[in-house]
Every structure is written in structure tokens, then in C-alpha cells.
Amino acid sequence: MVLGDGIRRNIATVSKEERDLFIDAVKQLNRIQYNLTSSKTDFPAGHVSYWFKQDDIHQSSHVHNCPGFISWHREMCNRYESLLRTIHSELSLHYWDWNCDPSAISDGQGGVVNLFDADFMGNADDTVNEGSMAAIPPIFSIDKPGPNDTSTWRYPSNFNPADPPKTLTRGKSAGRPAVGGPRWPKDEDILNANTSEQFRALIERAHNQAHGYIGGNLGNPHISFRDPFVFLLHSNVDRLWAIWQLQPGHVERLDPNQVYNTESNSTGDVEIGRPFWGILSPLEPWAGFTAQTTATGIIKNLLPIRPWFAPENKEHMTGNYKTALDVSVVTLPSYDTAPHSGSPHGYQY
8 A cells, every 4th residue: 555645544554654644634733723813702713723623613514314414524524634635645534444443453464453542542441531521512502692693602611612622532332343233234234225315324323323332522423523533433434435336337326416316406404403404505614604595495503614704704715615416525535445546625725
């Protein structure tokens, strides 16, 4: 394997050099901040690091249990990979194969790697990870004294992305994940899905179990993207979608107009107090706070996030306003288990 060839691989099989570069990139992204001319106490906050912006994006958009789940998370992963490459251009966003215990996973050469050692992700044992999740509200909710005036909005405790907690927690279950159990579909069952709707339902079930298996921050959807390990998990979600898309005899899965089947024309709405993101919903927050229209459905609890909001207004930059039908979303990244000639994603920051 060649460092810098653009192929996403099982993270346990890449060199220690590459894992070290990955950790270094995360640390450096946490030293670079957006919106230096605005205040940390503003809403949306200024001085948010490139790393904690990922948590800001995920917990504010909350694209789960809806048609946009797999496409929106691919967009987020692609953008994060591009950020990593601004630090070390040779990096790719590798994946954790959730069929394996990440604390004792094969390196592909007869050895065993612990992804949670001190040199990489740090400890995942809940007996030595102090910290309580009790202060985290079960549903993320911005304080909105003036519902129609964003200048009055405020973050709840522990949610200002410019003043994030300094620690995270994990509580990994012992042994291998329970893939194939009553709640965690096997990969082969996911890949045997006949339709996009069936695939999405199965992959999201597996994804949910993977979050719970690692536990701690990853067990809470509103703070899971404070843990760098989450991107290795989501790269695996995307990898399985890529394999499914490339299955022989299914060219429609590479066609933006056919890949989402009956959900292709789904629009945004509000379901049970949370956004219901359709395939035709502009991808947020990159499309900007005002992108939702009656033509595509109104996401009533969408939050403004800088720099894709005033005064920076980077939602107007090329490639930021698009839906899940965009070729950059439907075209899959290249994986070791789903290789191809390359993908067109790339973003300006």
C-alpha cells in the first residue's frame, strides 16, 4: 500500500506512520479557528476550531432516521477528509471494521493492533475513563428567547463549540462487537438489501449499535463527534454503502436520479420535533441557514452555523449549495474493498 494513494483502508492495516499523521492532523485542526473577527460568546459562535466545528455541524444538523442519513454523512466524511489533507496531503479517512474488536485487531500481517493505546486513540475502558454524561441533555435544544431573532439565541451548557469540554468519555464493551446478533445486522445482510430504503434501514441499525459499543461520547448522538474515533466508524458506514453501490448488475446505484429509489423526491419536514432530511433538502449547514424553502420543505429547527452564515456567508462558495443528488455525493470514495479510479470531492475553507 502507498501512503497518499487516496484509498481508504482498514485503519489497523495502515502504517504507524500514517496513524501518527492522522492524530497530528486532528491536533493541528484543533489549533486552527474559524471566524477570528467574531466573539466566542456570539451566536453562532466565533473562534471555533476546525476540529470542534465537526461536533457543531453534527449535533446541530442531526441527520438520523430519515432519507438523508447515508448521503449527508458521506458529505461530512468527505469534507473532513479534505480538512485532514490541508494538514497532511497524503492522508485518507480510513475506517474501523466493526466486525473486529478495535482493542485487538489484526494488522493484516500476522500482528495485532490496539487502536485504543496511548499512541493512537487513547483508552476506551470505562473503568478508567472518568466523566459523567448526566449533564448532557437527551435532546439538544438551543435557548431561543426570541424565536425569530437569532441574535437572542444561546447555547445550552457544554454545547458552545467555542468553549468545548476538555475531556471525552468512552465505555467500550468487552470483546468483539455483537455483529449478527438480534439488533446488529451482519454486513452480508446489509449488502444483500434490494433497495436503497432497505439498505439505509439496516445500515443505520448497525451504525447505532456501533456507537453504543464504543460508548461514552459515542453513545450520545449530540456529542459523538467530539471523539475522533467517530470518523473511523462513519467511514465504515460509507464503505459498506460504496460496496453496495458497486455491486455488479446495479448501475442505477451510481445514478443520482435512481440510487435513492422511491426516496429520490423526498423533501424536508419536521418529524417528532427533529429535522426530517429528504434527498432534495439542501445539505446543511454548508448550504446556509436560509437555504430551506417551501419547494423543498422547511426544516424549522435548523440552526445557523458559521462560516456558512452571516457575516462570512461561505454558503455562497462553489460546491456548498447542493443536495444529495449531486454527483460529488453519489460518486463514492475509493476503498480497499471498493476500489475505483477516484472521486471528485474537494472543498474550499
